[in-house]
Amino acid sequence: xxxxxxxxxxxxxxxxxxxxLISGVMGWFVLLILFPVFxxxxxxxSDGFPVFxxxxxxxxxLKPFGLTLWITxxxxxxNTVFGTILAITLVKHEFHGKLFxxxxxxxxxxxxxxxxxxxxxxxxxxxxxxxxWFEAEGIKIVYAFPGMLLATLFVTLPFVAREIIPVLKxxxxxxxxxxxxxxxxxxxxFWKVTLPSVKWGLAYGMTLTIARSIGEFxxxxxxxxxxxxxxxxATLLIHxxxxxxxxxxxxxxxxxxxxxxxxILTIMQRVYKRKGES
Amino acid sequence: MGILINNISKKFGDFVAVxxxxxxxxxxxxxxxxxxxxxGKSTILRIIAGLETPNRGEIYLTGRDVTSMAxxxxxxxxxxxxxxxxxxMTAEKNISFGLEIQKQKKDYIQRKVNELIDLVKLxxxxxxxxxxxxGGQRQRVALARALATEPKVLLLDEPFxxxxxxxxxxxxxxxxxxxxxxxxxxxxxxxxxxEAIKIADKIVVINRGRVEQEGTAREVYEHPRTKFVAxxxxxxxxxxxxxxxxxxxxxxxxxxxxxxxxxxIPEGDVVLLVRPEDIEIFxxxxxxxxxxxxxxxxYRGNHYEIDCEIGRTFxxxxxxxxxxxxxHWKRGQKIFLSFKSFRTFMAEEGHKKIHEKLKELGxxx
Numbered sequence: 001x002x003x004x005x006x007x008x009x010x011x012x013x014x015x016x017x018x019x020x021l022i023s024g025v026m027g028w029f030v031l032l033i034l035f036p037v038f039x040x041x042x043x044x045x046s047d048g049f050p051v052f053x054x055x056x057x058x059x060x061x062l063k064p065f066g067l068t069l070w071i072t073x074x075x076x077x078x079n080t081v082f083g084t085i086l087a088i089t090l091v092k093h094e095f096h097g098k099l100f101x102x103x104x105x106x107x108x109x110x111x112x113x114x115x116x117x118x119x120x121x122x123x124x125x126x127x128x129x130x131x132x133w134f135e136a137e138g139i140k141i142v143y144a145f146p147g148m149l150l151a152t153l154f155v156t157l158p159f160v161a162r163e164i165i166p167v168l169k170x171x172x173x174x175x176x177x178x179x180x181x182x183x184x185x186x187x188x189x190f191w192k193v194t195l196p197s198v199k200w201g202l203a204y205g206m207t208l209t210i211a212r213s214i215g216e217f218x219x220x221x222x223x224x225x226x227x228x229x230x231x232x233x234a235t236l237l238i239h240x241x242x243x244x245x246x247x248x249x250x251x252x253x254x255x256x257x258x259x260x261x262x263x264i265l266t267i268m269q270r271v272y273k274r275k276g277e278s
Numbered sequence: 279m280g281i282l283i284n285n286i287s288k289k290f291g292d293f294v295a296v297x298x299x300x301x302x303x304x305x306x307x308x309x310x311x312x313x314x315x316x317x318g319k320s321t322i323l324r325i326i327a328g329l330e331t332p333n334r335g336e337i338y339l340t341g342r343d344v345t346s347m348a349x350x351x352x353x354x355x356x357x358x359x360x361x362x363x364x365x366x367m368t369a370e371k372n373i374s375f376g377l378e379i380q381k382q383k384k385d386y387i388q389r390k391v392n393e394l395i396d397l398v399k400l401x402x403x404x405x406x407x408x409x410x411x412x413g414g415q416r417q418r419v420a421l422a423r424a425l426a427t428e429p430k431v432l433l434l435d436e437p438f439x440x441x442x443x444x445x446x447x448x449x450x451x452x453x454x455x456x457x458x459x460x461x462x463x464x465x466x467x468x469x470x471x472x473e474a475i476k477i478a479d480k481i482v483v484i485n486r487g488r489v490e491q492e493g494t495a496r497e498v499y500e501h502p503r504t505k506f507v508a509x510x511x512x513x514x515x516x517x518x519x520x521x522x523x524x525x526x527x528x529x530x531x532x533x534x535x536x537x538x539x540x541x542x543i544p545e546g547d548v549v550l551l552v553r554p555e556d557i558e559i560f561x562x563x564x565x566x567x568x569x570x571x572x573x574x575x576x577y578r579g580n581h582y583e584i585d586c587e588i589g590r591t592f593x594x595x596x597x598x599x600x601x602x603x604x605x606h607w608k609r610g611q612k613i614f615l616s617f618k619s620f621r622t623f624m625a626e627e628g629h630k631k632i633h634e635k636l637k638e639l640g641x642x643x
Binding site for chain 1: 328329349350351352353354355356358360362363364365366375376377380381424426427569
């Protein structure tokens with residue numbers, strides 16, 4: 001009987017294909033993700049845990065992490081508010097130039113962060129079109145916190161808006177109209193009906209924004225000038241330590257960033273699941 | 279005084295969605311706005327609720343001019359076609375939404391919600407989210423939500439449109455009973471003439487943004503004032519005929535139908551509209567019966583539909599099961615048709631147009 005089974009050979013072949021496929025994927029993951037992570041951990045702890053810990057708690061390391069934190073906090077607040085307003089405006093209102101704006105929302109995805117950084121230097125630098133006005137008032141934008149925040153805002157601009165726009169589109173108008181008929185004002189409707197409906201999309205957009213703000217390198221490097229102890233974020237610190245051959249310092253900081261990313265990734269996946277359910 | 283719609287017009291760009299519509303709904307009545315899709319009936323409903331602003335005309339709700347009043351202030355209940363329940367809220371929270379907005383006392387809200395849950399028979403489903411409820415249950419939550427703030431007027435947009443036939447039928451009857459209990463002035467929009475006939479006190483037939491006719495189901499069905507109404511409400515056969523000496527001759531034949539109506543029919547080309555159930559089939563010749571032949575018989579469960587042919591004209595008739603079995607109607611059989619009642623319209627009144635409309639609605643091929 002067995003020999004008559006015409007699918008037997010095909011099945012056997014598909015088994016072979018399965019193993020090839022799975023081991024291929026595994027190998028690729030090990031090569032691209034596990035090995036690098038392992039090597040960085042090994043390097044960071046090469047002088048033992050006390051050295052790792054001391055390196056991280058030095059003020060020269062704490063300051064950049066603090067800066068990264070503040071940039072991230074600022075970015076998340078501003079971009080959540082602005083991204084929500086942007087999405088609502090694009091979905092609910094018809095106006096001239098809407099298509100133009102809609103296309104422009106994705107620009108930060110397409111433009112290299114380094115190029116973005118240079119755009120801000122040209123605009124906000126001491127001799128820039130806008131920068132010279134601030135310079136006259138004694139306010140520094142480029143090579144200072146405001147410029148770094150602006151650059152991070154730019155590269156993370158699409159995340160929140162892009163995540164909410166499809167949810168809002170699907171959400172449609174009727175639930176809001178229901179609320180109006182029931183006596184709710186536009187403001188009440190926004191807080192009680194619209195926002196709760198897009199909350200998981202919003203949360204996903206926010207986690208993406210956080211992840212990107214923490215990891216941003218190119219744009220911030222250009223705009224900040226990477227001034228040690230002043231305008232260095234965590235990623236810039238890692239770069240600095242690495243070029244100074246201080247591998248323990250570089251990799252210790254890198255591990256902290258890597259674990260933060262891992263943590264955010266976990267949150268992100270949970271949020272993503274909820275977003276899919278709602 | 280219930281609802282008065284006075285000379286309402288609404289344009290979307292160049293498209294006239296509502297064209298000078300006037301009608302009224304008496305206090306406590308249940309009225310159907312009946313028309314094909316795209317006829318502007320939903321727009322009228324939205325104008326009454328304040329979700330659209332009319333270009334012209336006024337709306338009076340319980341005697342007050344509300345034309346320029348915001349939706350929020352009109353105190354109307356609105357049930358949307360796809361219910362538009364708040365997805366992130368339980369049935370209970372959906373129902374209490376309007377009361378929370380009004381900042382009513384907690385115990386009042388709780389009492390009111392319980393009352394409504396009982397009324398729409400959703401006990402045990404208070405904590406369910408909309409996507410855990412069936413279509414019919416969602417529909418009832420939407421209704422309870424609309425009623426919570428005790429609106430003076432209830433508006434329902436295709437209330438049963440998204441439900442399957444059986445549920446639809448039950449719920450329609452339930453809505454009628456429900457309305458008889460509450461007597462809240464209500465308008466519902468539908469494209470289903472059977473539904474309108476079954477539950478409405480009055481039907482307002484809408485076509486191309488205009489009111490074609492308003493009246494009770496019987497008035498609209500038995501005495502359609504326009505060709506559109508005749509063809510849209512119920513099934514209808516369209517025959518070309520020639521009127522001569524107060525007699526009607528079916529076109530391309532010598533067959534004669536006597537005008538039994540009180541009015542004389544003007545001479546010339548006319549269009550004859552006959553409902554299938556107004557045609558009686560006989561196996562033998564009768565006075566004033568027209569010879570015809572059976573083309574096909576369709577089984578329809580509790581009755582049969584029979585396609586007949588007079589000369590080159592096709593007609594549809596209905597026959598109840600018992601008569602059908604008694605006479606053994608067969609394909610190709612010679613029969614005689616007697617027209618119990620029919621209406622005529624002059625052909626030049628846009629004969630072509632009505633043909634197009636009927637084709638569009640699928641009554642003729």
